[in-house]
Amino acid sequence: MGAGLLSDLAYQAAWRNDHTTATSILGHALTRAQNPAARCLLQLRLARTLAAQNDRQAVLRAISAAEKHLSDAGTDRPAWCSWVSEADLAVDSGQALLDLGDTGRAHQLITEGEQLLPAARDKTRGVFLAYQAASHLDQKEPEPAAAAATQALLLARRIGAPRCTSLVEALLPRFQAYRQTPGVPELLHLAAA
Secondary structure, three states, rough: OHHHHHHHHHHHHOOOOOOOHHHHHHHHHHHHOOHHHHHHHHHHHHHHHHHOOOOOOOOHHHHHHHHHHHHHHOOOOOHHHHOEEEEEHHHHHHHHHHHHOOOOHHHHHHHHHHHHHHOOOOHHHHHHHHHHHHHHHHOOOOHHHHHHHHHHHHHHHHHOOOOHHHHHHHHHHHHHHHHOOOHHHHHHHHHHH
């Protein structure tokens, strides 16, 4: 349970762009967590915060460790990480790679993860769609980016997911250069409504 609390603290630090603190907290949590599912989630969060610090080798090590821990995880999992799945592994790995500039592989993983996600996890689906939109923008693919961002925003508003809404809103300035691209005007109109 302590590792779960530390994981949440690290997640909040990363959300505030304090990746040094997040890395330190996650490192401490990893010294204590024994359950493979817990270790998987901690390693995924570590990969994300290391990517923000542009530490490619450490990111790849963390992703590899997360993959191994998920493959070792059985059904006996702490409640705070009982939901971690192949979908989470794919999307979080993809987002870490996206932060490192490996957009091709990142896009593939994010798309794969979104497709693997069960329907019951709509809030996570919205976040995944926002990541997918960012990945498309990085590849200068505004039409699929607008489609993913629109889906994410509609879903976020329907279920009341402010974090997902914030992720999409943060992408909106990047769409300004593509105002004539199909789907972009509709997205911008939806966001302004």
